[in-house]
Amino acid sequence: MSRLLVCPPDFFGIEYEINPWMRLSNRVDHERAASQWQTLMGIFEQDLGIVLERMVPIPGLPDLVFTANAGLVVGHTAVVSHFRYPERQREEAHFEHWFRQQGYEVMTVEAGLHFEGAGDLLGFSDTWFGGYRQRSDIGMYPILSERFQREIIPLELIDGRFYHLDTCLCPLSGGELLYFPAAFDHDGREVLAARIPTERHLVVPEHEALKFACNAVCVEKHVVLPAGCPTTEGLLQERGYDTHAVQLDEFMKSGGSAKCLTLALD
Amino acid sequence: MSTYHETVVLQGHIIDSLILAKVLDRIVMMGGTFDLQDVNIGKTREQSSSARIVIRAASKAFLDEILNAIQPHGALIERGTDCRTELVPDDGILPDTFYATTHLPTQIRIAGRWLDVDRIEMDLAIVVNEEGSAAHAIPMGDVRRGDRVIVGREGIRVIPLQRPHERDVFGFMESQVSAERPHGHIIADIATRMRQLRERHRQGQTDAKVLLAGGPAIIHAGGRDALTWLIEQGFIHILFCGNALAAHDMEADLYGTSLGYKLTGGQPLPHGHEHHLRTINRIRTIGSIEAAVHSGVVKQGIMAACVRQTVPVVMAGTIRDDGPLPGVITDSVHAQQAMRALIPGVGLALLVASTLHSIATGNLLPATIPTVCVDINPSVPTKLADRGSFQAVGLVMDAGSFLTEVGRTLGRLV
Numbered sequence: 001m002s003r004l005l006v007c008p009p010d011f012f013g014i015e016y017e018i019n020p021w022m023r024l025s026n027r028v029d030h031e032r033a034a035s036q037w038q039t040l041m042g043i044f045e046q047d048l049g050i051v052l053e054r055m056v057p058i059p060g061l062p063d064l065v066f067t068a069n070a071g072l073v074v075g076h077t078a079v080v081s082h083f084r085y086p087e088r089q090r091e092e093a094h095f096e097h098w099f100r101q102q103g104y105e106v107m108t109v110e111a112g113l114h115f116e117g118a119g120d121l122l123g124f125s126d127t128w129f130g131g132y133r134q135r136s137d138i139g140m141y142p143i144l145s146e147r148f149q150r151e152i153i154p155l156e157l158i159d160g161r162f163y164h165l166d167t168c169l170c171p172l173s174g175g176e177l178l179y180f181p182a183a184f185d186h187d188g189r190e191v192l193a194a195r196i197p198t199e200r201h202l203v204v205p206e207h208e209a210l211k212f213a214c215n216a217v218c219v220e221k222h223v224v225l226p227a228g229c230p231t232t233e234g235l236l237q238e239r240g241y242d243t244h245a246v247q248l249d250e251f252m253k254s255g256g257s258a259k260c261l262t263l264a265l266d
Numbered sequence: 267m268s269t270y271h272e273t274v275v276l277q278g279h280i281i282d283s284l285i286l287a288k289v290l291d292r293i294v295m296m297g298g299t300f301d302l303q304d305v306n307i308g309k310t311r312e313q314s315s316s317a318r319i320v321i322r323a324a325s326k327a328f329l330d331e332i333l334n335a336i337q338p339h340g341a342l343i344e345r346g347t348d349c350r351t352e353l354v355p356d357d358g359i360l361p362d363t364f365y366a367t368t369h370l371p372t373q374i375r376i377a378g379r380w381l382d383v384d385r386i387e388m389d390l391a392i393v394v395n396e397e398g399s400a401a402h403a404i405p406m407g408d409v410r411r412g413d414r415v416i417v418g419r420e421g422i423r424v425i426p427l428q429r430p431h432e433r434d435v436f437g438f439m440e441s442q443v444s445a446e447r448p449h450g451h452i453i454a455d456i457a458t459r460m461r462q463l464r465e466r467h468r469q470g471q472t473d474a475k476v477l478l479a480g481g482p483a484i485i486h487a488g489g490r491d492a493l494t495w496l497i498e499q500g501f502i503h504i505l506f507c508g509n510a511l512a513a514h515d516m517e518a519d520l521y522g523t524s525l526g527y528k529l530t531g532g533q534p535l536p537h538g539h540e541h542h543l544r545t546i547n548r549i550r551t552i553g554s555i556e557a558a559v560h561s562g563v564v565k566q567g568i569m570a571a572c573v574r575q576t577v578p579v580v581m582a583g584t585i586r587d588d589g590p591l592p593g594v595i596t597d598s599v600h601a602q603q604a605m606r607a608l609i610p611g612v613g614l615a616l617l618v619a620s621t622l623h624s625i626a627t628g629n630l631l632p633a634t635i636p637t638v639c640v641d642i643n644p645s646v647p648t649k650l651a652d653r654g655s656f657q658a659v660g661l662v663m664d665a666g667s668f669l670t671e672v673g674r675t676l677g678r679l680v
Contacts, residue, residue: 126311138285138340142278142314151311153283154340187284194282 004044004217005067005098005263007055009037013062014254018085020161021255033250037065040224040246040258047244048219053265055098061091066256067263068166070095071117073104074148075266081117082109084135107147115140118263119164121152124171127195128152131165153195155188161210166259170214172223176200176239178216178232180209202235212248215257226257270329271322271425273303274341278314281307286317289336298323298332318344320425349374349421351394354413360406364391365416367403368424369633369654374401375421385610386632388654392416405606407599427633427657434458435659436636449663449671456616456638457675460501463613467503477612479506479627480665481620483642485514485524487666489618490568492673497571501676502616504608505572505579506623509546509587509594512555512579515568517545546589554592555579580604584622606630614638617658619665621646628655640668 013028044050058064069088072079078099083089099106109115120136121144123129128150132138134157141152155165159182162168168183177196181189181203192201204213213232216225223236227245236243248257280286293300301320308315319341323329333343352361369388373380376398383392384402393404394414401416409415416422434455466474484493496502514524522529526538535541549558558564559573572579581594582601595601609630615637617624624639628650631637637658639647647660661668674680 132340133338138278138338139342142340145278145312145314149312151279151282153279154285155283156288156339187288191283 003051003053003265005053005055005070005073005265006041006261007065007067008057009033009065009251010057011059011062012057012065012251012254015062016087018087019163019255021252023253026253028250028253036246036248036250037261040248040261043224043244043246044217044262048222048224050219053102055094058094061094063088063254063256064091064094065251066119066254066260067095068260069117069119069164070263071099072115072121072144073099073118073263073265076103076105077107077147078104079107079109079115079117079144079147082114083116084114109140110143113137113139113143116164119166119260122166122169122171123152124175126151129165129169129171130154131157131169133157134160134163153191155191156185157183158185158188159183161255163255164260166215167212167255167257168209168214170216170218170259172202172218172236172239172241173220174239174241176202178202178204178214178223178236180204180206180214182206183209202232202239204229204232204235208232212252212257215259217258217262224258226252269322269324270326271320272329272333273318273320273344273346273423274333274336275316275318275344276339276341277316278340279308280317280340281315285339286315289319289339289341292335292339293319293321293332296323296332296335297328346375347420348376348378349416350418351414352417354409354411354415356411358407358409360391360409361415361417363417365419365422366390367392369631370427371425371632371634372403373423373425374416375423376401380423385606387606387609387630389629405602408603436657447662449661449668452638452659452661453668453671453675456614457672459614459636460496460672460676464500466613468500472611474613475503475611476501476614476616477504477506477608477627478502478616478618479620479623480511480616480618481508481623482510482514482524483619484511484568484665484669485518485529486527487619487642487664488529489666489669490515490518490524490529492666492669492678494566494568494571495673495678496669496676497568497575497577499676499678500575503577504612505568505577506582506605506608506627507579508582508584508620508623509590510542511620512569512581512591512594513542513546513589516549516555516558516564517542519564519567519570520545520548543588546591549591550589578608580608582623582626602626602630616640617650618668621649625650625653628653628658631655633657640665 012033014022069081071081080096114137116135120131130141130152132154138154141154145152162183169179208229211228212226213229216223221241223241224244227247233243299322303318305317367390372383372386387403390403390405392401394401435452463474463476518524521541523538523541526541527534552558555569556573559570564570583590583594583596612635617639639650639658640661642664644662650658
């Protein structure tokens with residue numbers, strides 16, 4: 001991963017409630033949010049040497065900052081998201097415009113289906129996992145599987161607090177899986193156990209899962225994750241990962257953290 | 267149809283993800299049942315799999331609940347197409363691509379709605395009324411110019427038989443034929459059904475008739491008294507036979523012989539071979555079997571019992587018949603029509619000792635009707651099964667023993 005799409009939090013705020021984390025009464029401290037975002041970007045650029053592509057923020061689109069939900073980028077193709085909630089559907093045109101400007105071949109979502117991009121579809125090089133039931137529709141995965149010739153294992157998300165797959169599961173570069181099992185049903189847990197040897201399971205405790213410990217960005221042996229998750233950091237360090245904890249509590253007010261603020265471009 | 271059903275399609279990596287298992291689990295947990303059809307497993311890891319699932323539920327509301335529960339897991343209701351129809355070009359002529367029926371419950375889709383096909387029977391066509399609100403199976407010869415007939419295969423679904431609730435011999439729905447299999451439990455199950463059906467028939471239920479189609483071996487083999495008793499006791503409600511069964515039954519009454527052989531001693535009587543001819547001639551003189559019974563000429567036996575119990579009898583003639591007796595239908599298409607007219611309401615069919623009448627009757631029966639084929643010759647039940655009546659339970663045994671044993675089980679003192 002050498003490039004990430006991000007969007008500065010100039011207009012970030014809580015203007016509606018579309019997940020259990022959002023409370024209109026919970027005001028965002030803009031200065032603090034901006035500073036947290038800058039710190040995160042600093043780690044990506046300076047510590048990890050990642051190239052950042054910055055989108056132009058748009059007034060009235062407070063969640064444009066969560067670029068993980070712009071879509072899914074595979075090679076030169078970008079699948080533009082179609083959000084479940086109308087509040088975020090207004091972002092779609094801007095993401096599409098950006099992808100087109102950058103020369104991506106743009107694929108849109110079939111009518112009647114919802115898909116919230118890399119927030120719900122992530123995985124290893126050969127197998128992808130697709131979260132469904134909360135935001136994205138399972139019906140998208142056979143289409144994407146066919147298009148990109150990848151196995152996509154759908155996983156039902158059963159806890160509204162973990163409404164995107166990237167809030168409760170993070171595949172790591174060494175083949176380990178950082179995840180919070182209770183966000184999945186029995187079948188989902190069985191599937192993960194069958195797919196990834198249990199010695200590679202890094203199980204995040206609930207109190208850290210609720211701080212979005214799984215909403216982490218893994219670049220080679222580096223993992224960038226929200227601050228306040230020492231157990232998770234310990235698990236990662238045991239496996240030889242360098243952890244980079246960043247305070248992102250302003251974004252947690254909207255139900256997002258490190259991973260939600262980025263979209264892997266290649 | 268007592269069940270409601272819908273076909274859904276599931277696609278994607280549905281096996282390893284346990285999505286298929288999850289969907290099937292939900293269906294069963296919610297009180298539905300399913301048939302898994304056309305499961306295609308992806309050949310490589312990247313290739314997706316697919317499954318067609320027919321879901322059944324006891325009510326429309328249950329079915330809708332199940333569909334609502336499984337749709338989020340990717341189960342899409344199969345949006346089939348309507349069936350296609352063409353007009354019959356001339357009386358008795360079907361369009362080239364007419365749909366040929368099976369004897370399984372069948373539905374057709376018209377304007378998005380599934381419609382049951384009435385009077386289903388194998389090897390017929392399906393005719394739809396002008397409003398598209400009713401459909402029934404129809405023999406080739408019965409179609410009339412301008413009838414709307416189903417063509418092609420779209421918009422048609424054939425529903426496999428559900429395993430019946432009764433855990434008796436009919437529950438296995440197999441027509442494995444063997445002389446080596448024990449008969450006792452099969453006869454006991456048949457008798458139990460006959461007892462239940464008589465009760466339901468007496469209560470006025472319309473689907474509780476017992477049909478017996480039989481050949482003259484019933485008389486030769488000594489099954490006449492038992493069958494007479496079964497008819498008199500109200501266990502048999504329809505009789506299909508030919509000229510011979512009726513002739514030998516009445517010959518036995520008039521002369522005490524069957525095809526000239528003394529029924530009690532077994533020895534041939536002088537000129538005994540003429541007895542059945544004289545019997546037939548006698549009945550022809552009187553004018554009808556009914557008149558012969560009412561006038562007291564024919565006193566006992568199968569035909570007398572049928573007349574007294576007002577059991578409808580269809581006598582279908584054949585090319586080798588003597589006489590024939592009055593009432594024998596010599597036009598085989600008319601005979602088929604007369605038999606077909608009596609099928610609705612049959613709840614059990616006993617096909618005994620007749621290749622011709624057993625197969626003819628088997629062809630007319632929907633697969634949903636429990637059927638028994640009894641013959642001393644194993645090739646008869648086998649032939650019946652080979653011709654599509656897979657639901658028939660084959661019993662390789664002598665007709666006399668079979669009827670006597672059924673009678674005994676039902677309380678006849680021998």
